[in-house]
Amino acid sequence: MTIRVHVHGALGRMGRTCVEAVQAAEDLSLCGSTDVGDDLAAALAAERADVAIEFTVPEAVEQNVRTMLEARVPVVAGTTGLPRANAEELGRLAKSKGVGFLLAPNFAIGVVLMQRFAREAVRYFKDVEIVELHHDKKLDAPSGTALHTADELAKAAEQPLNQRKVGEVVSVEGARGGVRGSIPIHSIRLPGLLAHQEVIFGGQGQVLTIRHDALDRHAFMPGVLLAVRSIHKHRGLVDSLEALL
Ligand code: NAP
Numbered sequence: 001m002t003i004r005v006h007v008h009g010a011l012g013r014m015g016r017t018c019v020e021a022v023q024a025a026e027d028l029s030l031c032g033s034t035d036v037g038d039d040l041a042a043a044l045a046a047e048r049a050d051v052a053i054e055f056t057v058p059e060a061v062e063q064n065v066r067t068m069l070e071a072r073v074p075v076v077a078g079t080t081g082l083p084r085a086n087a088e089e090l091g092r093l094a095k096s097k098g099v100g101f102l103l104a105p106n107f108a109i110g111v112v113l114m115q116r117f118a119r120e121a122v123r124y125f126k127d128v129e130i131v132e133l134h135h136d137k138k139l140d141a142p143s144g145t146a147l148h149t150a151d152e153l154a155k156a157a158e159q160p161l162n163q164r165k166v167g168e169v170v171s172v173e174g175a176r177g178g179v180r181g182s183i184p185i186h187s188i189r190l191p192g193l194l195a196h197q198e199v200i201f202g203g204q205g206q207v208l209t210i211r212h213d214a215l216d217r218h219a220f221m222p223g224v225l226l227a228v229r230s231i232h233k234h235r236g237l238v239d240s241l242e243a244l245l
Pocket of ligand 1: 008009010011012013014035036055056057060064078081105106107108138139220
């Protein structure tokens, strides 16, 4: 049976790549696509979509997902910047409508593996920082992936992290990054980059760096299509791709 997929944000970089990926998949069909200015609710009502994909902008994602869930359409969303409490509230709406809502900060399967390996490493290293590097059009900082990685590290750590105190003098504001929990995150924005992240662990006499590079937007498509094919098995919020692997 073909899964009917709607793509919202379809004129954007991720949206266009999703449209191509859906059209190329034999078991999926593109039943509609919309972008800013289109009537999403009317399009969904007319199309009988089985799944809606959302890649837009941080300030629009909440309302877009709400519209999709109100229409009882399961959602696969990748737009970053939605606060956790708002995502959870949308998760409750999804549950009340009997559909799933996947919000994944990163659809690259290599990133899910990076987080898995980092959770293993943090059991043995008590000092860790994150560097995330993205293209210069990215609107939010730090990336949703970096925040998620920091939260996962804090949960997996068996000892307090980054406890050394050396009386640091910071002469340029922000030079030590922004701190999530106790983990510094450094955000770099430059043309030429796409989406990259390093989790760097320091120990006596050794440094372990776990790095992932997404080299073009196709890196995200296997994860997006996996989610499109499996979201119907879930109800409410699913907050990472890992839950579907
Ligand atoms: P983009 O190229 O700027 O595309 C965003 C699209 O959404 C544009 O077509 C934009 O239109 C449109 N838009 C703006 N406001 C809207 C609204 N209110 N309703 C509907 N559409 C609206 O950005 P992108 O590179 O595709 O990235 C989109 C999002 O996905 C970002 O948050 C990015 O961080 C995230 N992302 C996530 C992953 C992941 O794996 N989870 C991977 C890559 C990117 P205009 O250009 O006319 O404003």
